[in-house]
Amino acid sequence: MGKTLYVSQQDCYLCLHQELLVVKRAGAILQQAQLPHLDQILIFGHAQVTTQLIQSCLQRNIPIAYLSHMGYCYGRLQPIQRGNRALQDMQMQLTPKRKLETARQILKAKVHNCRILLLRQRRRKPQVSGEKLALLQRLHTDMDSAQSIDELMGLEGAAAASYYPTLGECLTHVGFEFTTRSRRPPRDPVNAMLSFGYQLLWNHILLLIELQGLDPYQGCLHTSHHNHPCLASDLIEEFRAPIIDSLVLWLINTGVMDPFEDFTDEVEGCLLTQSGRTKFLQAFIQRMEDIVQPSKDPVTGTEEEIPRWALVNHQVQIYRQFVGNQLPFYTPHLIR
Template identity: 35%
Template sequence: MNTQLLNTLYVQAQGAYLRLQGDTVRVEVEGSLKCQIPLHHLDGLCLFGNVLVSPFLLHRCAQDGREVAWYGENGRFQGRLAGPVSGNVLLRRAQHQALDAKAVYLAQRFVESKLRNTRALLQRAMRERGETEAFASALAEHETSLRWLPYAQTLDEVRGLEGNAASAYFAAFGELLIGGEFSFNGRNKRPPRDPVNALLGFVYALLATQCTAALEGVGLDPQVGFLHALRPGRNALALDLLEEFRAWWGDRLVLALLNRKQLTSRHFEERPGGAVLLSEDGRKEVIVAFQKRRQETVQHPLFKEPVPIGLLPHIQARLLARYLRGDLPEYVPFVGK
């Protein structure tokens, strides 16, 4: 699958070969032309897995300052080609300056996306299963947080609103599970103490890897975030971006795996000290489901054509980079349907 978004060509077709013909990029698979795009329409190339590029195209991209980023088939960042003219240093500078000037605004955008996506999940559950006290309380808390979020003046206020909504959401999360095999009595981690928390933590880690790769691919520093506090070794910006996908992608995948009984108690194992982790078979099952989800398409609010879900972090990272550089007047977070 090949997708052109935000002047960037994303190539996910395994075995694809990109070459330069005149000033046109040709994408071929097994000798068959799949698409051709004028080079001057592209700011960069993002290549996933087994995708080959001709030396002449690489040389031209380097010469023009056009970035080429490589990812594994699973979306993990591998490396980036940038020529002698690169805006990354200016982008990083803008990112650091935004810590003082735009931190509250960006934190609000990340939290707004999380609240709206979580609210949609709760509303859908209440339509399908009927109103419960926990659902009603969680929805009311999300409405309150969304109402007060634009008025937050500090990061602590933004984090407080997000924390209140999250507490109410996880108080209702157990009622999203059906079948009775698994129960949920609150969020816990490091280590997780039950199968549901073990699965949530594993899926969030997969999403964090995707977000880190997307940020690295556009030249942003994954450790310099706005909503999450800066700590050595912590990819704070990747965690910020993760908030946009936590409920819409992560929690929905967890609920599907458990409610459809794709995962059962045999996919988890208890370790000494009470920690509960996914077994090897359990991890394989989750990764396969996660990869299938990445290939599905969804309507992004800014594009007419559906885009693969796996590209959403890359789209948002590029939008964020453009906002930080001053190319966009505002950052538009992802809100799914």
Template identity: 35%
Template sequence: MPTIYITQEDTALRKKGERLIVKKGKEKIADIPLIKVDQVVVFGEASISGSLISLLSKAEVPITYLSYYGKYKGRLVPEYSKNSLLRIKQFENSRNEKSKLEFARQIVKGKLSNMRTLLMRDTRGNRSKEAKKACDKLKNIIDKLSEVNDIEKLRGFEGLGSRHYFSQFDSVLNNEFEFSGRNRRPPRDPVNCLLSFGYSLLLNDVLTGLYLVGFDPYIGFFHSNQYGKPSLALDLMEEFRPVIIDSVVKTMINKKIVSQNDFKEVCGTVKMKDNLRNDFLEQYEKRLRTKFTHPIFEYEINWRRCIELQARLISKFINEEISEYPPLVVK
């Protein structure tokens, strides 16, 4: 149980010895040894005792706060990594246009390659002309990335490739759900609601991976650096979006784990009901624990560990131990 999700707002978390106690009113609903906890994620409002916060900090267990519907609000993290030399190199590289361009190129290549691979998998044996055209257009964009010498153009290619991919997303879902393209802030249909919720969860796990390595997640290379924007976390997220979150969403819809009745509309925004949120968290954790053979290192690894490994590869690129950053590309 590496991640503890607190989803009920009238919940209290307390410390008892080296254990984390979760109570709802006077009822104890969980009693977890601290050694089994890697992070705590709180949705909405829940009370956490000062003694527990101190214990979690000492054990280097971060606490993440999300809104009731999954929007990232902030986190309490243990003492910042002592790897100041890595952050100095990170800042230097963020001002090096050539380094930024090379890293950004690999980020876009990883994301679009994974999108194309998943689209080809999902349409295997029953690929429409539209799906084939989308796959061909994605390949054409990927092939052109090596010629691009401007980050703004890379951002344009990333956006165009994503539109080709999502243009066929509806065709790989069962007929109960319709998807006409990405919309967010706020999501206006059930599929976008699931995707946005999942990407918020993924952002938290990517932030954790970057903190573990010693990065400042707010200084990025592909995404623009703006106040309060975790740019490096958004950079690293890109290659994992299709293979983790999009896969979870497709699995839940196509296996009928989710139905239209699991959503509600509030002021023009589609939101998940409590039961669906819990089901999504279960499927998300299941996906993160799924093991596969890493295409570069050729050993078995799960997706959560892979996020940290890719963060370490970024550090090797920044420190010039490798000539280019190798994104995680599935086959």
């Protein structure tokens, strides 16, 4: 897998010089990237893209995604996809029983990873509520007996209502108070970073799904409404806490983010400023390149140290193998 180019500066001009993608503003070169080495381009806010560059990206199967300042994806330019029809047919033929069990494993992994993240924080911050940790464990166990997707989602909602306020107890810097998750609009800097980070990761997972030939509109947990790629929303769940939530904690508790300079209150809610987006994107890229040890491979039984972006791709491949009947069930990523 190649690289993702993030363009967060406003009023930029993206053009092509031979095989070099050049990002300019007011005549000055801000970024450069070799087009053959790119997997996708994410543009936040306003930018001009030349027809020559668009055509070259379509020929090379490099999608261009347009996102808001908050990271919400408006849409993507990409070539006509043939996909893997046989594999996508197998996705459509997944039985309700297999879908329910996959949804169960995904949400159990999400709650497990949230709890482990809080346990890690508790070693440094004993004020983290032991009662809330015990509740998360009970809800995790209760998911084993859930008989429907709706019942699973209800348990997940109860877990989120306990998890996010406890996550707020782990923040140490003034100006970053956080008691509840608010998405549209994000009401405070912490929610702004969580929303921005989740959208970044969601876009990465969507690309990986398409590269594996899967149908992004055929999921097990979420339903596809208004042409929503629900499989990306399924597979992001197990990675929210270990990738994005932990990154937000680090950015705040190490003093990287400034609650005044890096955020602004607008009609759309609390948004990251240009400086805030730049800091977040730099930290996100570094986090995705960090070497981690994945869960045991269900096929080979081996473990290998790989960068986080490869770990996410590894999970999409496991899902593909599950759909293709190479694996009896989907095994999500669990942190320790």
